[in-house]
Amino acid sequence: MASMTLYDKLWNSHLVRELDNGTSLIYIDLHFLHEVTSPQAFEGLRLASRKPWRAKANMATPDHNVPTTTSERSRGVEGIVDPVSRIQVKFLDDNCKEFGIEEFEIDDHRHGIVHVIGPEQGRTLPGMTIVCGDSHTSTHGALGSLAHGIGTSEVEHVLATQCLVQKKARNMLVKVNGSLKPGVTAKDVILAIIGKIGTAGGTGYTIEFGGDVIKSLSVEGRMTVCNMAIEAGARAGLVAVDEKTISYLHGRPFAPKGAQWEQAAAYWRTLVSDADASFDAVVELEGGDIVPQVSWGTSPEMVAPVTGHVPDPASASSEAKKGNYQQALKYMGLSAGTPIQQIKLDRVFIGSCTNSRIEDLRAAAAVVKGRTVAANIKEALVVPGSGLVKAQAEKEGLDQVFKAAGLQWREPGCSMCLAMNADQLEPGEHCASTSNRNFEGRQGFGGRTHLVSPAMAAAAAVFGHFVDIRDVKLL
Amino acid sequence: MRKFVTEKGLVLPLDRANVDTDYIIPKQFLKSIKRTGFGKNLFDEARYLDKGLPDQECTGRPLNPDFVANQPRYKGASILLARENFGCGSSREHAPWALDDYGIRCIIAPSYADIFFNNCVKNGILLIVLDEKIVDQMFRETEATPGYTLSVDLAAQTLTKSDGSVIKFDVETSRKHILLNGLDDIGLTMQHADAIKTFEQQHQLKAPWLFG
Ligand code: SF4
Numbered sequence: 001m002a003s004m005t006l007y008d009k010l011w012n013s014h015l016v017r018e019l020d021n022g023t024s025l026i027y028i029d030l031h032f033l034h035e036v037t038s039p040q041a042f043e044g045l046r047l048a049s050r051k052p053w054r055a056k057a058n059m060a061t062p063d064h065n066v067p068t069t070t071s072e073r074s075r076g077v078e079g080i081v082d083p084v085s086r087i088q089v090k091f092l093d094d095n096c097k098e099f100g101i102e103e104f105e106i107d108d109h110r111h112g113i114v115h116v117i118g119p120e121q122g123r124t125l126p127g128m129t130i131v132c133g134d135s136h137t138s139t140h141g142a143l144g145s146l147a148h149g150i151g152t153s154e155v156e157h158v159l160a161t162q163c164l165v166q167k168k169a170r171n172m173l174v175k176v177n178g179s180l181k182p183g184v185t186a187k188d189v190i191l192a193i194i195g196k197i198g199t200a201g202g203t204g205y206t207i208e209f210g211g212d213v214i215k216s217l218s219v220e221g222r223m224t225v226c227n228m229a230i231e232a233g234a235r236a237g238l239v240a241v242d243e244k245t246i247s248y249l250h251g252r253p254f255a256p257k258g259a260q261w262e263q264a265a266a267y268w269r270t271l272v273s274d275a276d277a278s279f280d281a282v283v284e285l286e287g288g289d290i291v292p293q294v295s296w297g298t299s300p301e302m303v304a305p306v307t308g309h310v311p312d313p314a315s316a317s318s319e320a321k322k323g324n325y326q327q328a329l330k331y332m333g334l335s336a337g338t339p340i341q342q343i344k345l346d347r348v349f350i351g352s353c354t355n356s357r358i359e360d361l362r363a364a365a366a367v368v369k370g371r372t373v374a375a376n377i378k379e380a381l382v383v384p385g386s387g388l389v390k391a392q393a394e395k396e397g398l399d400q401v402f403k404a405a406g407l408q409w410r411e412p413g414c415s416m417c418l419a420m421n422a423d424q425l426e427p428g429e430h431c432a433s434t435s436n437r438n439f440e441g442r443q444g445f446g447g448r449t450h451l452v453s454p455a456m457a458a459a460a461a462v463f464g465h466f467v468d469i470r471d472v473k474l475l
Numbered sequence: 476m477r478k479f480v481t482e483k484g485l486v487l488p489l490d491r492a493n494v495d496t497d498y499i500i501p502k503q504f505l506k507s508i509k510r511t512g513f514g515k516n517l518f519d520e521a522r523y524l525d526k527g528l529p530d531q532e533c534t535g536r537p538l539n540p541d542f543v544a545n546q547p548r549y550k551g552a553s554i555l556l557a558r559e560n561f562g563c564g565s566s567r568e569h570a571p572w573a574l575d576d577y578g579i580r581c582i583i584a585p586s587y588a589d590i591f592f593n594n595c596v597k598n599g600i601l602l603i604v605l606d607e608k609i610v611d612q613m614f615r616e617t618e619a620t621p622g623y624t625l626s627v628d629l630a631a632q633t634l635t636k637s638d639g640s641v642i643k644f645d646v647e648t649s650r651k652h653i654l655l656n657g658l659d660d661i662g663l664t665m666q667h668a669d670a671i672k673t674f675e676q677q678h679q680l681k682a683p684w685l686f687g
Contacts, residue, residue, distance in 0.1 A: 013681075016674040017667055021649035025667055027674055029685050037567060039508035050661070053671075056686075065506060084506040084529055091508055128685065135566040135590060149590055151568035152510075153597035153660075161664045163671055167647075199493060200560040203589060233563065235589060256684035264684045299493050320558070324492050418565075420502045427526075439497040439564060445526040 003274035005171045006238050007206040010146035010271070014129045016163060026166045029128040031158050032114045033060035033101065035092040036420070037133030041156035042095040052099050053162035059123055060096050060103040062089045063113045065420045068383050068410035076107040085421065099159075112386025112412040115139040115353035119223065120388055122252025126241045126268040131158055136353050136436065138229040142222035143249070144241035144271040146206070149230065169235065170280040172205035173273075176213035178287040183470040185363070186221035187355060187434065187453035189213060189285075190228040191293035195303040197283055202234030205281065208273060209239050213287035219248040220357045227354045228436050231300040240272035292469050294340050295438045295451040297328035302438070304340055306456065306468045312336035331440050332448050333428065341466050343450065346429040348373075348380035348407075348461040349443070352417035355434035355454045356385030358392050364458035365398040370475030373406035374464025380407040381423060383415040407461060419444045432460035477599035478657035482580045483626040484553030487544055488617040494557060495564035496591065500573040503529050513569055514576030518544060548621045556613055557584035562591025571598045581627050583634075585610050596650050599657065601629060603644045629655055 004012070016025040038060070045051070052058060065085040072079045077093065080086040089106060096103040104111045110121065115136055118124040126144035131137060135149035150164065158164060174193055194201075207229050214222065222239045229237025239245075246265050249255045256264045291305035302325075304311065313325035313336060329336065334343065350356070350364050361384060373380050382402050384390040390412055393399055399409045416423040417435040419442070425431050427446025434457050435442075438449035452460065455469045504516045506529050515533040520526075522544060524537040538545045544552075555574070561584045562570060571594045574582070580600060585607040587595075595602050605613075616636075617623045626635040629651060634642040653660065664671075679686045 014678075017670045019649070021652065022647065023649050025664065025670070027671070027678060036505050040510045040568075043508075043510075048661070054675075082506075088506055088508060125684070127682065133566055133568075135564065149566035151566050151571075151590060151594035151597065153568060153594065157661050157664065160661045161668075161671065162675070163664055163667075165649075165660060165664065199563055200586060200588075203560070203586065233560070233588065256687065260684045260687070264682070267682065299495075320492055327491070418497075418502050420505065437495075437497070437564060439495045441501055441520045442497050445501075445520060 003277045005273040005277040005279060006144065006208055006240055006271060007146065007171050010127065010129065011168055013127065019165065023165050023167050025163050026129060027163055028131055028158050029057060030123065030130045031058045032118060032130070032132035032137070033058060033092070033155065034064055034114050034134065035062040035088045036064045037152050038095065038155055039088065039091050040152050041159060042099065044156040045099070045159060050160045052101065052159045055100040057162060058101045058159070060092060060101055061111055061114055061117060062092050062106055064414045064418065065089060066106055066413040067421050068413050068415045068423060070411055073106070073411040082421070109387040109391070112389065113353045113356065113414055115227065116356060116385030116389065119143060120252070120386055122249050122255030125249065125255065125264070126245060126271050131164065135230045136227050138235065138237045139223050139227040139353055141226040141229065141236050141238040142219060143245055144239065144268065146236055146238070148235040169206045170204055172202060172207045172234070172281040172283070173279040174207050174209050175211035175282065175284045176209070176287050177211045177284060178213065179216060180213055180287045180290060181470065183455065184290050184292060185453040185455065186217050186224040188290055188293045190225045191295065191300070191303045191451060192285060192290045194228065194232045194300050195293065196285065197232055199231060199299050199301045200233045202229065202232040205234050206236045206238060207232065207234040209237060214239055215242065218359060219244055220359045223357070224354055228300065231436055241268045292453065292456050294456070294466050295449070296332065296334060296340065297325065298331050298438055298440050299324070299328065300436065300438060300451060302328055306340055306466055308340055310334045310336055310338040310340065343466060344430060345376065345432055345460055345465055346378050347425060347431040348377060348457050349416040349431055349433040349435065350454055350457050351381065351383030351385070351415050352435035353385065354436045356383060356389065358389050360434065360454040361389065361393045361398050364454040365401040366474050367455050367458035367469070367472060368405040368407065368462050369401050371405055371462040373461050376464045377461055380461040381410055381416060382407050383410045384412050386412050405462065416443050418442060432457045432466065476597065476657045476659060479580065479599050479601045479629055479654040481626065481628050482553060484580065484624060485549065485551055486554045486556050486617045486623050486625055487549045487552035488556040488614050489543060490558065490614060492558040493560045493563055496562060496567050496570040497564055499562070499570040500567065501527065503527065505567060505569050510572055511576055513573035514578070517573040517577040518542070551578065553578050553580045554625055554627070555579045555582045556610065556617060557582055559585045559607070561587050563588035566590045568594045571595045571600055575600060583610065583613065596653060597660070599654060601627065601654060603634070605642065605644060609642065
């Protein structure tokens with residue numbers, strides 16, 4: 001058989017039928033749902049008197065719209081102060097009950113951001129096709145599954161048919177060679193990749209991330225990378241299965257057990273691109289060249305090394321780009337040539353499906369330990385990705401470290417990543433954020449987001465401005 | 476789903492690259508559990524000077540005079556002219572719902588983000604991809620000509636300008652078929668229910684742990 005990429009293998013093993021117009025019917029193994037993109041899909045099912053094709057292939061949790069303060073959260077759904085949010089969360093609960101779908105409700109200790117809890121529970125498994133009405137579904141590709149975001153009509157389609165009509169994407173390999181310098185993290189790697197290929201660089205492709213740097217990352221780090229594949233325009237990001245993937249999954253609640261585990265693991269080990277597989281595009285980066293990254297503009301491709309400056313629009317590679325740069329600088333209230341380390345900051349957000357797992361919190365806590373939040377920082381939030389991450393962090397005393405330094409320790413949810421709940425920036429405020437999007441208004445009307453790694457965000461909280469994390473001594 | 480066959484309408488030029496879905500419809504409006512009513516909040520942050528709230532009446536809100544869609548000459552536009560990578564960002568289908576509710580039936584741009592692209596097809600909105608140079612030219616013409624309209628004919632795959640000149644565009648056969656006929660794609664997939672069942676049985680034999 002011709003040699004295949006990992007994406008080819010995943011695609012072929014889920015191909016139900018090729019349709020006669022260049023599209024294919026693809027079987028979906030797992031479907032995650034949340035409160036924001038599902039209500040209209042459930043309504044559609046009801047109107048057409050349809051039932052879920054395989055209810056067990058679905059799993060739901062409310063995350064986008066939930067409050068993160070302990071006072072609101074201690075009273076479950078009824079504790080949600082915003083009536084519109086409360087209705088949406090209740091709707092999810094009711095819909096899941098009506099259609100027989102398992103849900104981790106807001107007060108379940110396993111509740112959290114859907115892309116954090118999927119892998120954490122071992123729901124996400126290598127070789128699966130996974131979809132969710134959320135573009136950051138690409139996260140799950142870190143475990144060798146083909147995972148991507150869909151819209152609400154497709155949510156309804158998957159519920160009803162367990163399939164999607166898809167056109168196969170092209171194959172791209174992004175190879176990060178060598179090794180990272182100390183202090184440089186998975187987040188810096190993906191920001192550097194997007195800075196290089198641009199936010200439309202991956203459009204029409206599935207990106208496989210490979211090379212020694214990706215191999216050396218933990219599974220959680222790989223999730224950070226795949227999470228932002230969508231920010232490079234690719235619907236799906238992938239990392240080949242290796243022993244790290246397999247040991248990450250071992251013993252997780254939904255992972256196979258006993259003989260099935262052995263059978264599954266043997267299959268998972270085949271989920272790598274063949275040595276001579278050919279890609280439609282290959283991009284290479286040198287890991288050793290990557291410096292901690294900070295975004296300065298309103299698109300994730302607008303990044304600079306922390307040692308750099310806000311660029312001059314005149315230096316843009318095209319007229320269109322020049323216009324984008326000018327627009328971005330205006331919105332961000334920045335002028336060309338400003339050193340990144342002199343950008344004034346108001347808030348810090350450590351959280352989101354990009355960076356709210358235990359390793360992220362450990363990295364952030366290590367930096368703030370023995371220090372206090374700088375006077376100019378009005379608020380620094382730490383929002384764990386799930387109830388289990390929160391519990392683990394508390395077991396390790398990380399919550400105490402954060403609180404002692406003056407950061408707020410919150411309940412899990414998407415929080416200020418998209419600011420649908422009360423966690424929002426005020427107009428004009430600058431925020432060092434570990435999330436994934438710095439679009440206009442993303443973290444609050446008029447808010448200005450700078451995307452960074454957890455350690456860089458933590459350092460920004462205690463120093464009051466961006467610092468090169470490589471120069472920061474851990475106390 | 477609603478059909479798309481032809482559309483003759485006023486063109487609204489949105490001269491901005493990488494328009495993301497947060498820009499198209501800010502998140503506070505995603506709290507709705509309905510599919511309709513998003514049009515008044517399309518481009519909310521650019522369109523109004525104040526911060527929009529869900530369920531708010533929009534008629535009295537201060538408009539941003541600099542925002543293109545607020546110019547009287549573009550009132551009632553049904554064709555949106557846009558720049559590259561339109562619709563990037565989140566998968567929210569509220570973005571096409573808002574465009575649709577506002578009255579946009581067709582978008583012309585050099586490129587789109589692909590989840591957005593799919594979402595539009597599901598809502599009967601035609602997305603036309605044209606070469607950047609042609610789009611550039613159209614921006615110049617639209618801005619120079621008040622009342623600039625285009626006629627779109629999907630079956631013929633043509634755009635006709637008011638001077639009678641014609642531009643051809645490509646569209647995938649499957650998408651064309653679905654749009655022209657307004658097909659319900661769940662219904663279409665259900666025609667393959669037997670194939671799905673057969674696949675599922677074989678899949679379960681190969682990977683029983685997925686069905687535990
Ligand atoms: S954390 Fe942010 S990016 Fe992730 S699912 Fe929630 S809103 Fe989307």
